[in-house]
Structure formats: C-alpha cells, structure tokens
Amino acid sequence: MTPTPFPRRPFSLFLSLGAALGLVFLAAGCQKDEKTASAEDDTNPHFHAATLQIQQQNFAEAAKEYEAALRANPAVTEAHYELGLLYGDHLGQPIAALYHFNQYLLDRPNGDNSQQAQARLNAAAVGFAATVPNSPIQNAEVFAKLQKDNQDLQHSLGAANQRVNELLSKLASSVKSESGPAPDASSTSVPALKDATSVATAESTATSAAAAAAPAEPAPRAVAVTPSVSPAPIVGNPAAAPAPVTSPTAAGGQPYTIVSGDTLWKIAKQFYPGHVADGIAKIKAANTDVLAEGKPLKIGTQIRIP
Template sequence: MRTRSVGAILFLSLGMLAGCDRMVTQRKTQLTRDADAKAEEGNYLEAINLYEAALDGSASAADVHYKLGLLYDDKMNDPLNALHHFKRFLTLTPTGKRAEEVKNFMKRDELTLLTKLSGDAIVTQTDAVRLRNENLNLRKQIDERWAQNKAAGDAGKTAPWPLPPNEKAKGVGKGRSYTVQRGDTLASISRKFYKTSSRWGKILTANPEILAKPADLKPGQTLRIP
C-alpha cells in the first residue's frame, strides 16, 4: 500500500512539473513575440524590457541575447551592453550558425569601447580606418538582418512600408534632402529629422531609385526626406 502511495505522489509531482514547464515556455514565447512587435514599431526601450523579461538562463535564451545585442548595438548605440549579450549568446551557443557573425560584432564593439575609453589616444590611424570600414560593413549586415525580419513579418502583404499617394507627394513638395555621411543608417537619419528612428521606412520608400533595401545606403548619396 505504501509503495502505491509513493508511486502516486511521484506521478502527480511529475505531472505538475511538466505543467509548470509548459507555462514558463508559453510565457517566454509570448514575451519574445511582444518584444519583436515593439522593436518593429521602433519602441526599442520597451522591446528591451520585454526581451530581458524573457531571459531564463537556458540554452534557448541564446536567440533573445542575440536580439538584445543587435538592439543595443545598432539602435541604442550602446556597445557595452551589446557586448554583454553577444558574450552570453556565445556562451550558450559557442558553435551556432551565428557564432562567427557575433564574434565580428564583438570585435567591432570592443574597438569602439577602446576608442571611447582612451579618447583615441592609443588607436592608430590604420586602426581607425579599419574600424570605420568594419563599422560600415557590419551596419549593412544589421540593416539587412532587420530588413529580413521586416519582410518575414510582412509576408502576404502587397508591399512593405506603403505610403498613401498624397503623403508621397507632400514629402516631395517640401524639397528636403540629405547627403549620407559615413556611419549613417536609415534609422539614424530618421532620428535627425523626426526625432525617432521608427520612420526610416518612409525615407526608404521615398528614394526607390537608389535604395531597394537598407543595405544600399552609401556615403555621398543624396536622399529625399519626406
């Protein structure tokens, strides 16, 4: 009789643990989806808060650390926090498919931090040129990554970032233009003109003859600002 009781208790305990695991997984999935949506809207601080809440220390959290690293790196201009999350990503998935990409991001961020902390005192001209070139290439990769995520989220829609005809005409009528500088991204240009990075899609749409995707942005280009 005692053996049966112990077995029943063990069975019930295992069932409760499995139920708890499912609840935790569902909550983490929902938090990640909500964070993705906030990032897509350009609400990066809220996205960061939601991603942080989804972290549980498990190997499956690697993807969340990757997304946090990208946000801090490209959107928040915070290489220190970006490095933290990229390192956590590599700790959880040291041989993952994104490992080499993340190592390159970390290399760039470490140089950026070194430059900031040293006041450029110990960074040679050769290193500075190499850093700028790496920065441009890696920013293109990040823009392409965000564009891919945007395209995946818009699957089934007729076209990304649609603008009403009257809004397009209004943008051209204002006649504003901007010459792209080194290190610029569509998000940073959007911040200069609109005080928010979330309207970078409008700039992309207003310049179809030179920008088919965010990665086409190059120094020296003249953009129409709607």
C-alpha cells in the first residue's frame, strides 16, 4: 500500500501569510519612525532628550539634540526656534541665534512663535552689534557710563564742600567763644577764603614792586679818604679845627648838571650800572662842597662824576 503524500499547499500558504504580516509590521514601524521624526514635541526622541537636558541646565547638550533633530528631519522648524533661544540666552552665541531665528521666520512667517522670534532676532542683532568695537551701541554704553560717573563725582564734590563749610562754621564758633565776635561762617566759605588770599597776594606783590621801583637812599658806607682831604673836625675840640678842604671839582672828573627829578640813586645808576651803591659813595666823596648830607639836590647844581 502506497502512503499518501502530505499536501504542501497549506504550508506555502502559511509562509505567504507570515511574509505579508511582516511587511505590514515593517510598514507600520516606518510610518511610526517618520511620525516621531516629524514631531515637534516630546514624542520626537531628540526633542524629549533636549527637554531633559534643559531641565538639568545642560544647555550645550540640549542644543546638540535639537541639531540632531534637524539632521534627522529638516522640516522640524520648531527646533530652529529652540536653538535660537539656547544660543542667545544661555550659550552666548548671538550669530548662531540670529541664524536660527531667521530660519524659523523664513520657514514659518506666520507661526505660533513668529512674533517672539522677530523680537528675539532684533535683540540678538543688538547684542551682536554691542560686541563690535566702536559700534554706535557700544559708544552709547560708554557715554552713559561717563554720564553716571560725572553725576557721582558731582555728588561727592557737593558733599565734600558741605562738610568743609560745616567745619569752618564750627571753627568760627570756637574762635568767637574764645576771642569775641568772629566773621560770619557764610563769608568764610572756601571760595571766599580763596578770593581773600588772592587779594592779599596781589596787594603784597604790588607793594613789593612799588618799593623796588622807587629810588631809595642806600645805607651809608665807609669812604676811603684821600691824603689831600683833611679829616672832619672833632666835636667839642675847637682847637683841632680842620685845614681848608680842597674841592674835588678841581681834581677833575666828568661834569654833570642836576636837572628836575634827579636823585643820587638815579645819577649813580646812570653812570655806575650794576654798582649803584658804590657810585653813590663816590659821587658824595667827590662833591662834598656842593652836596649837603640829608638835603635835596638843587636843580642847576654842577657836580663831578669821578
């Protein structure tokens, strides 16, 4: 008896059914991957990982996750907005923030975050301009700082001036209690003291200049007596009267006639510049017969300049 062969048709049908089910599951998995890759919330694994990194303040790692989401699917425009926030607020990269905010606005000009993206774009542009040397924004910040420093300095000077006036008032009160009435404290403020000092200095300078310009009789100096001139008589001894004095005019010298305004100092300065005191002594010694000690010069008197 020949055995009946096992039918093969049901087995092949089973294999076909398994292959079909595998294709169905594969297609479903692909559709699920595409759906998660295009998602812009925590169903996207990169968005979910980025959210966790932000909660742990790992902002650089969060940026990497959003960049990975864009590489997996460039259509996830929301990642550009999130990257703009990370680069602008936490990573200090204004140029990268400018790029991602601008990319978001290009892809979704009317998106849910378009207004915020535009405001962030403007803020990032200002932040970038502030980093450029000598930019208008940087110069404005410097100017504002200088203004504040100037105001602080004026306030400090005002407080110091008030303190000085208070000390002067206390000093005036102390002097008044010790030696009678004292000047009003308001008249002894710092500017007033400065003016009084200036006036006193000017008056002292003017007095010194006038004293230097006015002709003054120099102190008498010892004069060498020539052998031809007898010594002066001794007071109280009439018997020792001097012999007649020979006038020095006979001994020669340059003649000079006294005019209005002349003084011995002026004449000596004219003929003996640099040695006025010695010149006065020489002129007196040479003109003892016409020049009386202590009396003014007479206009028209002729003297000799030795």
